Each structure stands twice: as structure tokens, then as C-alpha cells.
Amino acid sequence: MRQDPGASGRGRLMPRGRSVPMRTCVGCRARTAKSDLLRLVVVGNVIVPDGRGRLPGRGAHLHPDPACLELAERRRAFPRAFRLAGPLDSGALRDGLAVQSAQQQDGQSVSDV
Numbered sequence: 001m002r003q004d005p006g007a008s009g010r011g012r013l014m015p016r017g018r019s020v021p022m023r024t025c026v027g028c029r030a031r032t033a034k035s036d037l038l039r040l041v042v043v044g045n046v047i048v049p050d051g052r053g054r055l056p057g058r059g060a061h062l063h064p065d066p067a068c069l070e071l072a073e074r075r076r077a078f079p080r081a082f083r084l085a086g087p088l089d090s091g092a093l094r095d096g097l098a099v100q101s102a103q104q105q106d107g108q109s110v111s112d113v
Helices: 064-075 077-082 091-106
Strands: 022-026 029-033 037-041 046-049 059-063
Touching: 037 077, 046 091, 059 064, 059 077, 064 077, 064 091
Parallel strands: none
Antiparallel strands: 022 029, 037 046, 037 059
């Protein structure tokens, strides 16, 4: 699990006294800076990554790590986070995170999922 030991309830302070928005990963439930997480939205019944944070609808946040995706699926966190009933397809998201993880292990630069 990833934890930020200096995180308070409102957000982490930057050196200039500015607060950083904090979000909770739906997989590991760790509170982390919003910039460290991947925003997800549902289009139809498919969970898609929202790299720019502009897609409409209720969002959920996840570490870009296949282990956090596995935890979220095992805990059935996506229907709760999106407040939707029924199964959601996370196949495309799983494939994208696997490719990103493989690229990171090879040392290549990683683009948005």
C-alpha cells in the first residue's frame, strides 16, 4: 500500500504554502496527491482512463498500478465509487495498465494510458 506520511485531512502543503488536492485510490484506499493518481470514468458500461481530467461524469481515482486495479476489482469498489449498479467492463483499463507497467520495467518513456 502507498501512504503519504505527511498527509493531513485537507491536503499536503507545497513549499510555497499551497495546498495540493488529495484523492483516495479505490484499490488500496491510500490518500495520495491527485497528480499521482489516474482518474477513471464510465462510458457506457466500460471504465476508461481520463488522462486530462475533462470527461464528464463521476470520476474515481486509482494508482496506475495493476496491483491496485486487482484490489479494486476484488473488493468490487468500482460500482460503489461510480454509484452504478451492475457489472462494469475493466478489460481495456487492465490492458492499458499492463502495457504501461511493461514499458516502465523496460525503461521506456510512458505516455498517458
